[in-house]
Amino acid sequence: MYGEAHWPAAATLGGTSAPFLRIRNLTKLFGGFAALKDVSLDIVGGEFVCFLGPSGCGKTTLLRAIAGLDIQSEGTIEQGGRDISGLPPSARDFGIVFQSYALFPNLTVAENVGYGLRSRKLRKAAIATRVAELLTLVGLPEYGAKYPAQISGGQQQRVALARALATSPGLLLLDEPLSALDARVRLRLRHEVKALQRRLGVTTIMVTHDQEEALTMADRIVVMNHGVIEQVGTPIEIYREPATPFVADFVGTMNFLDGVLVGAGRVRLGAAELECDSDGLAPGARVRVSIRPEDVRVRGLEAGILNRLAVEIAECDFMGSFCRASLRPAAMPEAVIQADFSINLMRDYDIEPGRHLEVALPPERLGVFARD
Amino acid sequence: MATAVGGPTVRRTLSSDDVIMRAGLVLLTVWLAVTVALPLWALLSKSFQNSDGDFVGLANYVRYFSTPAMFQSFWNSIAVALATTAIVLPLAFIYAYALTRSCIPARWLFQALALIPILAPSLLPAISLIYLFGNQGLFKDWLFGNSIYGPLGIVIAQVFYCFPHALMILATALSMADGRLYEAADVLGASRLRVFFTVTLPSAKYGVISAGFVIFTLVITDFGIAKVIGGRFNVLATDIYKQVIGQQNFAMGAVVGFVLLMPAVLAFLADRLVQRRQMAVLSARAVPLVPRPVPARDWGLFACCGVVAGLLAGILAVAVWASFIKFWPYNLSLTLNNYNFANFDPSGWAPYWTSVRMALWVAAIGTVIVFAGAYLVEKSRGFTVGRNLVQFLATLPLAVPGLVLGLGYIFFFNAPNNPLNFLYATLGILVINTIAHFYTVVHLTAVTALKQIDAEFEAVSASLRVPFYRTLMRVTVPICLPAILDIGVYLFVNAMTTVSAVIFLYSTDTKLASIAVVNMDEAGFTAAAAAMATMIVVTSAGVKLLQVALNHAFARRTQAWRRR
16 A cells, blocks of 8 residues: 555646645744744645745744644644644644654664554554665665664664655655755755655655755745745746845845836936836835846947946955955945856956956846835 | 734644643642642641631741740751851862862762762761760760760761762762863963862852752751751751640641741742753853863862761761671670661561562652653643643642651641541552652653653654654653663652651551661660661662662663664
8 A cells, every 4th residue: 555656646836736735824923922924825736845044934833833733823724625724743644854853763763664654553564565665765775773873864864754754644844854964965865855755746845944955956935034925936936036135135145236216117326327127116216126146247248238337346255166256336336246257257357356347237137126 | 915913713623642641731730739739738727727727827926936945946947057058068069079070080989989878868877976976975075075966966967968969969060061161261371270260160150059059958857867966956847846746736836847848948949040040051062171180189189089988988887887786885796686676666677668668669659650740741732731830839849848748748638528538647648748759859850851852753753643652652761761760769769768758647557667767766776776777778779789780781782772
């Protein structure tokens, strides 16, 4: 009865099928403090979703509400069409991996993985087969007889994953599963976890504060801050079209320049006027304009290129494969724009502190947010 | 979008785990209410009644405070407690410093020797002192005509009895040292003395204060020492006994009990306040300090420790030796006659076996109740009211002197309308009372052990739909086995040595060894009393050694999964 086929087939992403997990108007109060404020979210079957945000943003609270570990104060959760809002964890259908892994130290790896199977009245032989299958799945077929303290952190993490998957849950919850590992192991496990999830097609929610982890692993990212969802989107949407200044700032590096809209699609920053895309904002509005360091253009500034700025190079920080330069636009005495220049470009344009240079800020790369 | 406020609150379904755990918490609350809270309440209300049980308001208190002879005991108790604290604190500090911050040789031996007094009833040092300095004492002349019976004897015996308690707290405080602070002080060129006063002492400050309160409370509430060596010097603890057993004046006994409760409660509250501040002394990133040998200091400390440990062992040795002596001090040849208890007390050896039986029951039942209780408080979800109530009731006994609790038991369990009064004068009430008396310390031991376990084990088993009790038996209990053993041994040893609470509760059939010591001493059979006290020490020490052996075996068996 246990096999990979048991997992629900991955639904088409963003399709019109009913969501696997429906979260409506979730609020969680701790004393007087609201850790979640009226959060609503749909998750499609087979999706890999990351809850991303700084510590205290409510991402873990949301995960624990979905698991039934800390039940929300208000709001409903449905999983697979069943209302699970007030159910205890044992009446829900999920597997979970914690940051600490919570492996039972006095049980062997095999006993840990088979822990949830024993209570399901399976015969010993059936359990052993299933455990061996799971250990092979996570790449640790030889490790069944070892104790958790005898294997590495990355291996412990995979055992915890196998244990969570043993009972073929409909939903896999990962609470910062990689953050206790050192950088190299973390990079490798990102791919392994993602590949495993894709192969099994199990709907997965991972909580993380590491934006790089979210960008590389997730089908969709839910960016949270102060107990509310700031934006939901694919990694590319989140990076390219951040919906709020918070998202723009939290995911990747972003320059912000304060200015005023002077007409449709025109913004004044200091003494300069730039073309931009200012949908829905009235002229005269105070705005914050954003651009990523890698979008500042130096090459190919032929006639007709918009948004040119004369700048002085204030500093260059060597970052290995590129340099992050701090630019002072002549037209904006207060502002500093950070730009990423490849080593190649540095050589071609002889870039070093004190030099003057002309750059362009492409209109389609500028974000415009209202400012109060 | 709807506003966050005012929506319907979520209706929670309880899992069978939740239901079982909550039922357990309710049961535990009832247990603690019956064994701790209600007896105390009975005592308190008794102090406002006359001998016929009519309410008389504060009349008893007025009489107590206006009788100088009685009120004098209050000041006597305070004076003795302060003197003992002043002596024990510096001694224990130096000893703890030597154990934790120096490289003295044979550290394990000093550690073991310092714990001797815990294994003995408090009566034992008093008996030893009588043999050394009493009317027939070997060194009676050394006191220049002063009598050992009175404050002098009480204070010396209390120093022996309180020393290990203070030492354990101070050693813990001193072992929490951040090595980086000492390196910084070294680099800045501070002298060793300056480092001591600016780094060592401040970081151990709360430990010192806490140890001070513990000593003070122990002395105020101890009964055995003052009983044996107090002479005509009255203290609160002996006053209660005289009022209740001597004069059958229960109302006045209750008043003295309440007066005795006051300093103990104050010390307890002050200590809690201090403890709360201590939390942040050691950050997670601290580097443990590893002491380096400094010959001059180490040998100096070695000498100090040698003297202290020698005195502790010496006092024990005197009592043991005296128990084998034919006729102190005129015929010092050895004999086993003093162990033939039937010659001195009609109950013979029976009290010893009753004590062992009682201690085994206390250890067996107490360990289960305490560990289950701590588990429910720590690991159940929701039901904050129940958990806080249990936590409060579990901490309460620490502030209640044994005599006060014992007296409360008389009032509560002996009441004719109490359905539980069938327990009165049985071994059962002694077991229940002793578990209640020592509940707090073992509860805290269990809580500490449970807090060190990954907090998500229960969440993981719930997600795997494994009931909590299976994870408890298969994972939590095996991991906590050393702590559980610790709890059992602590309860056993204390059940063997305790006098104060049970002195009001025993019957002729359930007389305990420690009470037999008091009785035989009272009847003038000091050698037999010493012999019975020796039996108690030997038994406690045997159990303690058994624990060490079991811990070793456990560590070997579980090496594989404990390796870091």
